[in-house]
Amino acid sequence: MAPENGFFKRINFFRGFLTTEHDWNDAEAYHFEKQKLHNKMFHGPGVVGHYGGALRVTARGRNELAAEIATGYAIDGRGHDIWVPEPEIKLVIPKDFKLPQTVYLVLRYIEEPTDYVAYKENPEYKGHKRIEEKYKIDFTNIPPDIEREIELCRIALTDDPRRISDARDPMNPGPNEIDLRFVPFAGVVGPFLDPMVLFRIRRMVDLCRGTYAFLFHDLDIRRAGDVLYCFYTLDMLILIRQVDIRSFIEMNASIMELQQELIAELDERHPQHASTREFLNFKNPIRYLEQLYGEDKPERELVEHIIGYQTKACEALEGLHAPRIERHKPGQLEAASPEALWEQVKIRSQPFEKELVLDTNKFLLADEVDVLHSESEKGHGFEIREYKDMYRSRQAFKYPDTEEGTVVRDEGIAFEGGFAEFTIHNVKVKRQLILVFRIDYTHGEWQAGMLLNGKKAADWVVTGRDRKFRWRNWPFIIPGDSVEEDTVHVRIEFKKAERDVNMFHIWAYQPA
Incomplete structure (x- = not known):
């Protein structure tokens, strides 16, 4: 019930307690008032x-x-x-x-x-x-x-x-x-976006950043700088999970106002570019997208149009600034793409094959460790040492790659304290090595030190958590300069974890 002397009082039943309607109503009022307090203070x-x-x-x-x-x-x-x-x-x-x-x-x-x-x-x-x-x-x-x-x-x-x-x-x-300018909106936390839609938005933002950086820095179109910084801001908001459907649509509306000013500046000050086929194909999707905003389309449909037409506009100019980007060398990832590439792998539910293609990048499976499979563990020297507690885990969780999620069954090991170690074979020297760990993501937020053949590497950090869709494939990228032998002994020492940490399957990929 509501607090009388500064405190809430929750009903407490015991044997012999003769309840009346007042007691039951007080019990209901307690939860009702607590929910109202939560709504007021947190939303x-x-x-x-x-x-x-x-x-x-x-x-x-x-x-x-x-x-x-x-x-x-x-x-x-x-x-x-x-x-x-x-x-x-x-x-x-x-x-x-x-x-x-x-x-x-x-x-x-x-x-x-x-x-x-x-x-x-x-x-x-x-x-x-x-x-x-x-x-x-x-x-x-x-x-x-x-x-x-x-x-x-x-x-x-x-x-x-x-x-x-x-x-x-x-x-x-x-x-x-x-x-509608003065309609208040309650505070919410979280993107409330399908993970694949969010991934496609990030790919769009990455493409737009490259395009508008070219227009601003190389062609000196001043308004392109404003658009560029808007896409940087959008990218940061996505990273801290503060973009939902409504805010994405509203932010894109603001960006489109600047894009229209950019087109006006392009036509007035840069006629030598404005009349070319590439720039005509750049301007048309933006103008068409602006018309769609006036058609009162369903929000999810409008989001698809935004992703599609913003992407199409930027792709029209790729041929002009693509030569500026040095193509990646064999065995190395493209400089601008590792995060985006491996973001999509995190929610992949399909089996990991010997050949993995992400966008235009091809990766080959060097090795894999099947945790709790005795032959695989023995062949890779997989062990957990100096642990405080350890237990086997057989699970059927979901990946968030569809609206309902995709169920995948696997078994692995969870432990507290100590360290894990194993050896990856068939490694090509001086090429990046990407370790992909299938983990139960319900308790994320852990950090681990990595030793590669006895040498200290960057920490492996798992951020976030998901109690509904619990599977994730979490990557750890080892630079090619650190791959000096055809076998890599990995030692993972956990520095920070809210509770136990876990591993279910480990894949090792290298660029083709």
């Missing part, structure tokens, strides 16, 4: 942007004084959850307001007792069995109170409004247009 009031239709308000499109509210979820200033399961239409009734004036469409949390019962045999036993958590959406001329209301939109009504329309310029809505 704040506002619309949850990635759920349903995000309560987005749009015009009816029928010359009506009406707005349509999409499904969604919100939190008010008192911490109440507000769930809107079905779209709703609200009419503006001009006679209810003294026009002209601004009206606000607000969402409120309400409760309603339901399921009333009464017993004829004993009239004292009666009451509502449930309390339904509902909502109310209304137009009002009073500015919303964030403590108890969530603003969904506002509209500056004229003297004699005939219809409500979507804003032609969302950042500067006109009279009788839906203004």
Whole structure:
């Protein structure tokens, strides 16, 4: 129940405790108040942007004084959850307001007792069995109170409004247009994006960074520098997992404004480039993408269009700046691609074959260690030493390479303290060696020192965790200069781990 003297009191049952309706209601109130407190302190009031239709308000499109509210979820200033399961239409009734004036469409949390019962045999036993958590959406001329209301939109009504329309310029809505600029959004953590979509976004960003760096540094197109830094910012936000569908779409809209200014600068100051086939193919996808923003497409479909058309625009210029990039030497990765290449391997559920192709890069399997397979362990000298605790683990977890995840079964070993060691054979000298470890990622955040043939190498660091999709293939890249023999003895000494660490299978690849 709610705190009375600065403390929450949780019900505690014991044998002989005679409970009444007050005790059970107090037990419910305790959890209800705690959930509200969590919502207030950790999320704040506002619309949850990635759920349903995000309560987005749009015009009816029928010359009506009406707005349509999409499904969604919100939190008010008192911490109440507000769930809107079905779209709703609200009419503006001009006679209810003294026009002209601004009206606000607000969402409120309400409760309603339901399921009333009464017993004829004993009239004292009666009451509502449930309390339904509902909502109310209304137009009002009073500015919303964030403590108890969530603003969904506002509209500056004229003297004699005939219809409500979507804003032609969302950042500067006109009279009788839906203004969404002041809709609050609740705080959330995490990308809420399919891992493969997120990977494709990062590939797009990487390509765009190279293209706009060329336009800015080599061709001296000044606005390209602004676009370049936007893509750097987007990349950093993705790395700290702060990009979701809504924010990605909004950030791309800002980037497109700069891209339009870049095209204008290109046409005005660099006509020698602007009229070439490459630059015409660069400009057209950006212009078409801008049109798609005005078509009110589903968010996930729009994200696919953004990735596709931004990529297409940059690919149109690849032939101009590709000669500047020195092609990778045999046995070495392309300079700009290791992180992106091996990011996709982390969520790969398919079997690792003798030949692994990532984009245009080919890798050959040098060796592999099948943990808990006696012949493989013996042949590679695989051992765990000086451990505090160790146990075998047979698991059927999922990789996050599909929406539902792909189940893969494997067995491995988990241990606390000590170190693991093994030897990789069939290694080609002076070529990069990539060790890929299948791990249970539910408890990540570990760091280990690596000794390669007795020499200290960079630490192996596993960041993040995932309790739903628990499999990951975590790479450790050994530079070619450190590969001095045709066998590599690996010793892994764990420095930092929240609990036990684990290994299920180890693959060793080298560039072809």
